[in-house]
Amino acid sequence: MLNRRDFLQQVPGIAGLILGSLSSLKAGNVASKAIILRSSWQTENIGDIAHTPGVLTLLEKYLPDVQVRLWPSNVGNGVEEMLRKRFPNVPIIRTPEEIQKAFTDCVFMLHGSGPQLVARKDIERWVNETGKPYGIYGITFPGVYGFPEERSKFNPIDIELLTNAKFAYFRDSVSLEFARKNGVKCPIMEFCPDGAFAVDLRDDAAADAFLKEHGLEPGKFLCAIPQYRFSPWWELPSKKQAPNEAKRAYNDKMKEQDNAPIREAIIQVVRQTPLKVLLVPENGTQVRIGKEMLYDPLPDDVKKKVVWRDHYWLTDEAVSTYIRSAGLFGLEMHSPIMCIAQGVPAIVCRFEEQTSKGAMWRDIGLNEWLFDMDTPSDVAKIVPAVLAMAKDPKAAKAKVAKAQKFVEKRQRETMGVLAKNLS
Known part of the structure; x- marks a missing residue:
């Protein structure tokens, strides 16, 4: 039998159970x-x-x-x-x-x-x-x-x-x-x-260590991502895929057309703003592609302010890095998604081989940041859009906030x- 003091001590717990049951119903x-x-x-x-x-x-x-x-x-x-x-x-x-x-x-x-x-x-x-x-x-x-x-x-x-x-x-x-x-x-x-x-994954310690090692300060760099028309998964031992010669040939044919505008945007950001640029991979094949298509061809004066990430990473470190950036642009979809989710501006450049997923940028109200690499008029707008994002962060973040609200x-x-x- 409960005495009065024991009963009063247990009342909050009993009440919580009752309220929980009512809430469930x-x-x-x-x-x-x-x-x-x-x-x-x-x-x-x-x-x-x-x-x-x-x-x-x-x-x-x-x-x-x-x-x-x-x-x-x-x-x-x-x-x-x-x-x-x-x-x-x-x-x-x-x-x-x-x-x-x-x-x-x-x-x-x-x-x-x-x-x-x-x-x-x-x-x-x-x-x-x-x-x-x-x-x-x-x-x-x-x-x-x-x-x-x-x-x-x-x-x-x-x-x-x-x-x-x-x-x-x-x-x-x-x-x-x-x-x-x-x-x-x-x-x-x-x-x-x-x-x-x-x-909402995070690995702040890993992101901070990498940025410090490479002289990148929060808010003072943009991220850029390369890509081929088809990800060359056959290059990764874990995928256990034989090379697709038709896709490899098509990649070789299109890679300069697709990555040159991204490279030019990097050059103009470095030369026209105080920002540096970090080259990052969304998938494991893009570590090599980033060096080949974006970093190696850069002029020497630009290279000094560009960091090539030479190894793959996981989503938590990537998100922590994107949060510390001033924005992102490139030829991928999900890094931009993770950026927008965290209030970070992001520009998507796409091609038909990536399926219709790029249309979601239009669907969430970011059509001004969506560019088709097979449409010359779109390609011509990429560098101005990246520069506008870099030079007017307030306006860029306002676009992000509107998209976030809809999402x-x-x-x-x-x-x-x-x-x-x-x-």
Whole structure:
């Protein structure tokens, strides 16, 4: 039997339990439910890595009472340790036993952001074995990286899987329109920002050490990224790919056309502003490409103020570095995404071989910072745009803030749809 003092000491805890239960009921009893996040496609690209922590951050923020189990394709190369540090309570399931238990325990599967419907077979398995609902969160469709004749190809099963999802969110409007034209009839089909917009990983110590070693001061440098038409994955032993001679030949044909405007922007930034430039990779192949296409050809007076990062990094150090920069420009997509997420200006230069994902810059209101490398009038605007970003940071940050506001609104709305499907 409790005496009066013991009872009073326990009242706050009892009240908390009651309020928690009431809150759970009011929210549609989402609490204690578990879902599978199918994500983490590869580790040789900091942007692909970023999909997972981005979506996990959104789930943590908007559905804090939902248990999430991550089912990855690859979390090697230090990525697992990075994720566990930021999300210690998220189980990573890999063994057949862990996956089967998740199929039993979980009520929903969420396919994370990605270049296409990457986990098609796993969604099929989920449907066939459980009959439980699923959703698609921020993909490009069809997302085929190839020559013109390949880009509109897709697996017919994708149409059925997208149609039968509770929601199908596409990370660019071109993909959304393509899905509609090709027969996808999902009840909720809308634009949804790439999950990487929410990434908040950090490695401040590593970023600070690198910047100090190379004489780069916060706010006094821009970042620049090179790229070929097709990432030469065959150069990385971890990918275990034979060289694609057709793609290699096309890369050689187009690499100067594509990287020369980025190189010229670097030259003009160094000569017309006090800023330095840091050459960074978004994927492992771009370390070499950065030296070949951007650093080595620079005039000597410019080279003195340009730093080439000579090794690959992970997403946490990259984000910490971008936050300390005055902005970013180049031929990639996800580093700009991570910049905008942190309030840092970023310019995207793209080509058709990268799929339609670049259209998301237009979709979030940053069309003035989106340039097509196959459109001469666009190419002519790259250097002026980079210089304007460098010389007028206040105006640049105002553009970023407007885009951020729109992205956050869509994140909140889409997570609300997921919450309704769980309740």
